[in-house]
Amino acid sequence: MKAAAPSPLAKAEVAQLVIDAIGRPLIMVDADGFITFANAEAEDFFRLSAAMLARSRLADFVPFGSPLLSLLEQVQERRAPVNEYRVDISSPRLGPDKVVDIYVTPVADPAGASVVMFQERSMADKIDRQMTHRGAARSVTGLAAMLAHEIKNPLSGIRGAAQLLENVVSDEDRPLARLITEETDRIVALVDRMEVFSDERPVDRAPVNIHVVLDHVKAIARNGFARDIDIVEEYDPSLPPILANRDQFIQVFLNLIKNAAEAIGNQGGGQIRLSTAFRPGIRFSVPGTSERVSLPMEFCVHDNGPGVSEDIQSIIFDPFITTKQNGSGLGLALVAKIVGAHGGVIECESSARGTTFRILMPAWRGEADGTRQRQKAGSKA
Template structure:
């Protein structure tokens, strides 16, 4: 059978091919203006192609960025350069933007060059997510031990305090009340930890994430976040997520509560709830032969003071907290639930913005039947 040969693509088709790449690609003219950018570059720079076409590369990176030195090096030597683990972190691009950079001069176009960015931070965050899950498993064993070794003796201590309360003086009654209250507090903490030991498979079904977020917004706006402005940026074409609705509400309610506490003292406190479709993100799960696609992106963003840098790497580990009376189990539980759903969670935090980003798989496409609205008869 003769092999069918493809004809040489026209320029428009060639540009469409670049849009299929999952790495950001930009073409710089001799004056460093962005003459072309593919679709992935729009996501990377958080700007449309129209905005990018009016910008220089210097508009997105600090003046001391090593990328600018690489561009100059390519212009001087007219030969391609590869540089690994280049830090492009900036207020505009966000923190923790570690990329591999490939800069190549364009033949017959002096001073022009193509730059390909390959993000490393995403893979590193996935590896970190596996560490968070390992930490959660260590809490599972601890919770099982505490449930038996602590809760049973505490029930006896609390009962004895109740009996003493009936016969001691008024002055000593305050001490017995303190014993009861502290016993109840410890039992409540152990109960929260026992959630980690629940290894039963969760019941999942296709869930509209916007219904979940609207429910969370309703709860928050009528209670702990009543004085905070909410901004919703939803992708209405987003497919269903395969999840447990109650657990997803718990996840986002926890994140929104943290966000409200982080920005409650701001003059214009604001929380953004965002959803988007991000094709091309895949995660290798240990023990599985396939890479799992995570195209659904859900973000909770606040304009608070940010997360201290020294705990950002460990914020999803159990018992890590910045709150004076916090237990450090809230975000660990969030990471566990997201992990149980086959997704990952990450955090990008700066001095005036913190974004919790969740990536999750979409629900498989389900066959649908068209039903007549009045008679209920199926259309053929």
């Protein structure tokens, strides 16, 4: 027996559920520019209910002469879809820094109407940056393996020869032989640091309370490199644990807090703020699986230093990018590798008022995550 066909009302309800599940602001605009439909995401985007939006024209929300209005006119004339990327629609009603990708498609009924979908660049840029960081980490992995094999062996020969020369040359030339030895040791130390990137062995992971990690790193900082800097905590004590390697996350936050302390330097009133929060996360693929998870766990390290130059903000997690006179540029690249390997995202926001490094991570979901991690480690053994 065939199932009864759904009623028109049921079809409408299903359509509404599908549209709300898209996860992007979506509206329908009629031929006169009035908003005739808005999904739940659009209500959040415009900060108005669908009923209120239905009384408004799209032109009421965007700046005069906005490219969005030109796109709508173009679609109405040609009756063909049009996309536009990185469109600034900032306005008093939508808020500042509102940059979006826009997808406009004509619909047959009602005549002259169009469907507009927005994708905020903040989300798209996070995805782009995460893919870039992972690609940079893979590049360093290959480079580290090559350096270890091709450079360390000849360096040991050079160092041995320099030590022999130091014993036979004149007192005047002995400092030069010693310089060769010291510089060779410095290169070997740099290669050793890079070898961390080529280590792809599975690491032990367990539920980790991030506040325990932060307290441990804070104790190190207060008794060392951040002795004269005020460290402030803004923690959400109700956060669930994350599935992670504790030692690696100590290394992550040690790097970030040390960078913050160095950015502040000797300026008076220096402050580092550590914050944790539970926020709605975007969805990402976990490395090594086809699963997609949300990233609601937010951990931030903020300093009130002079900020990072805009020229390097987009590449700050790439290897060998550094503003320090004697820096190697590998610390933040290693941080990005560790966070990415744990299925998380790290991003940097900076201005003249300071710099914030934000880590987004999945929460631990109990025994299911532990079982999956053991299976993954077993398949690599």
